[in-house]
Amino acid sequence: MFEGGDQEVSVTQLQWLYFATYKLALKLINSAGFLWTTSVLDYSRDFALQYRQIAYPEMGSKAPRPHLFAVFYLHILTSSLKARCEDNPTQKILHYENVRAYFRQLNDFHGWEDGELEADEDVNEKEDRHHEIAQFFDLEAAMYLKQWTDISRICASDDAFPDRKFYAPIMDLTLQLNLPPTLAIQIIKRIMSKLNELQDDPPTTWQRDFRVSLPRYLHCLFTLAIEPVEDTKNPGFASLDVEMADPEVAEEVLDKVLAIADEEPAIEEDGHNGHDGQQSLNALQFDSELREVFTYPAQELLKIATVAFNKATDFYRVTRDEECQRWAGKAIRIAQLVPGAQGRLLVKTLETRLGSLIGV
Secondary structure, three states, rough: OOOOOOOOOOOHHHHHHHHHHHHHHHHHHOOOHHHHHHHHHHHHHHHHHHHHHHHHOOOOOOHHHHHHHHHHHHHHHHHHHHHOOOHHEEEEHHHHHHHHHHHOOOOHHHOOOOOOOOOOOOHHHHHHHHHHHHHHHHHHHHHHHHHHHHHHHHOOOOOOOOOOHHHHEEEHHHHHHOOOHHHHHHHHHHHHHHHHOOOOOOOOOHHHHHHHHHHHHHHHHHHHOOOOOOOOOOOOOOOOOOOOOOOOHHHHHHHHHHHHOOOOOOOOOOOOOOOOOOHHHHHHHHHHHHHOOOOOHHHHHHHHHHHHHHHHHHHHOOOOOHHHHHHHHHHHHHOOOOOOHHHHHHHHHHHHHHHHHHHO
């Protein structure tokens, strides 16, 4: 409206315009005019950039940095919501690509610059919280877009990996979107490792909720780890059942189930050791207060004991007797933790089957 005339827009007017358009976008995102949010945010960004040219003509300035950060944050929320609501796969991909692009720009505006007038502590904390939320949506977008290299990099970085309040939804996304088993295992182990670092006393509600969900996640991790490795020479065909995606992780899960359900440290058999790295499941411990509010579900124990014994049978069929006996032994020990007649029946069945296999 100011182009081509004698009237000049002032710095104050531009500042009012970029604030007013941002407030309009906030109203639109919760209204029937939701689809207009992106366009209005683009106007807010453009007004802010024009403001910078007049008020901060020097090169390299990011002013008004807090406002531009807020614009890109709202862009991320809007694009994520559009992606989740979109049924057209092509449009869904486009929205998630926008999420990743906006997050890269948001990163450029996160953190106070030298010489910039800092806001109060509450404003700084709010910006950090918004950055954490944006990290989660960026990871979600990368998962949907199957950008495996970026996901692996995010998983390996303390700065890039989302905050602990997002661990449960990250687990769910990992399983829902069918990530490659090795990558899914990396993510789940990363979360369990980070959980071990928490030292809240008394335990938070979030920790209690996660504790209750842990058996389901361990079951999913075990399923991923024992998934047969695909034959690269013959795509679509799996190799022998004993060739698993990650046999060491699978056995770590068995040890962890024993440790949690029996409230005793996991015992390694026959000199076999799990991973010793930072993300080892065997480092996962819980204090006594958490144990008091948790009982390992019997159905989960039954499932994992049965599947583990079936893998022991597979080892026997390819004459890998040491692995057969070790896996069978752990399967039986897990079955012994199942209370009541159902547990006793499973133990008897597994012991009988093991005896028929190797004559013990």
